[in-house]
Amino acid sequence: MSDDIYREIILDHYRNPRNKGKLVESDVSIHDSNPLCGDEIDIHLKVDGNNIKDIKFEGRGCAISQASASMLTEMIMGKPLTSVKDLTKEDILENIGLLNLGPARIKCALLSLKVLKLGMVKYYADRDPDSAKKLQSDSTGM
């Protein structure tokens, strides 16, 4: 039900997104959209050794997609790439507290994760082709 979806925390991240904007120097920038909704997300990553040193996102779309992106940036800021790389759909849905989304709206919630995975595909393309391949296959069907 909508009351469970549009809680205070989702509306707060929708209206006051964290880590929104561009990075002056990013190692990876990636864009994707959800053709169903027209939601759009760009993610910019700065990697320092094995950690995500900085992350920012840009985007427009529904409350679920934008709040999910905002909460994702907070979740992975400063975290080691090895753990970020293995993030699952369930991790994201748990992070935003929306475990019962229908098939249409779940794509909104997962768009930022998909973009993040595609960004890491780009990052790993030369450095670690096996990881890139796995991330690519993770991101399809999201």
Add this chain to the structure above:
Amino acid sequence: MMQKGALNVQKIREDFPILKRKLSGDKPLVYLDNAATTQKPLAVINAIHDYYMNYNSNIHRAVHQLAEEATLEFEKTREKVAKFINAKKTEEIIFTRNATEAINLVAYSWGRANVKKDDRIVITEIEHHSNIVPWQILTSEKRAKLEYVGTDDNGYLKLQEYTNYLESSKKVKLVSVSHMSNVLGTIVPVNDIIKMSHEKGIPVVIDGAQSVPHMHVDVQKMDCDFMAFSAHKMLGPTGVGILYVKEEILEKMPPFIGGGDMIKEVHKYETRYNDLPYKFEGGTPNIADVIGFAAAIDYLNDIGMDKVRDHEVELTGYALDKITGVKGVTVYGPHNTKDRGGVISFNIGDIHPHDLATIMNDHGVAIRSGHHCAQVLMERLDVAATSRASFYIYNTKEEVDVFINALEEARRLFKI
């Protein structure tokens, strides 16, 4: 309180089995996504069922009784369609898969044969993607130019821009325009546009996908050269589009899809094409759904298209009054019901249309949200998306009230 001569909506509703459905558990379905597709009356569902149960057969070829019956029913639909839009001849009616394919047929057949380098095709900012992309493909292939007539802030076309294009020395080869916007509901003064274009000898394509289902349309009176529309937006099945083309133009058009049924004789290196309209209907058509469409036309004729329009005008007026009273709502398009169909596009505060549609669904209300396959118009309105409620013959004022209550609930949830 039935008005004299008004629709008996309660009786109509009984003919649509799906309207008994509940959404989100126990909420009666309030179906307000009719501009996308309408629901089907039992008569249409039964006609399709009857065809498959009793006389399923391919058409136009075999001599057995099943084929005869199927061919007869299939061609009966063509006659009914011709009468419905007052075409001069049944040969002017071509069945396609949908309105999109109908417009593509014009682009691929007429367009490829007639449009040359530096020619211009004039469309408008209110068009559905189906009346934009085929012309982009054609003009890029021919190195011709696509031009847009703009809209003002209330959703009316800037008719002066037609004059500018038509008076210009650069050759305009074709004008294509929607009769009714699927987003704003704007009814376009197509008669004037056709008259202006014909004075310069320029043929006009009318996208009737939103108008033919909702008002009386007479192609001879309008004098359009081409008209495309879709069965599924007027109680009929999906998979059936209609292209009307004036006979004298159709006679000169090269075929669209090559294959069976569109030929008279095929030799190793040459083919004699079939007569009109079969020349444009390659391959086995969607027989069952074309036959089902006849039942939809009968249904609408029984009601009368003027009554359909009156009902929608009244419902739209009622809904516009109510929705403009909701705090934070912006309604797009003309506010005068005389100039618009039963389509209301709107936004409320900073609620994204997809969030609104999710909340509406909790109340059993099915609305559309998104760019409505009209991204050029969305850019013009400077919005990413809108919510859209659209009405048809089975919708009631009580349903509008449910919709408005759901809207108020969304407003409360988002603290607007």
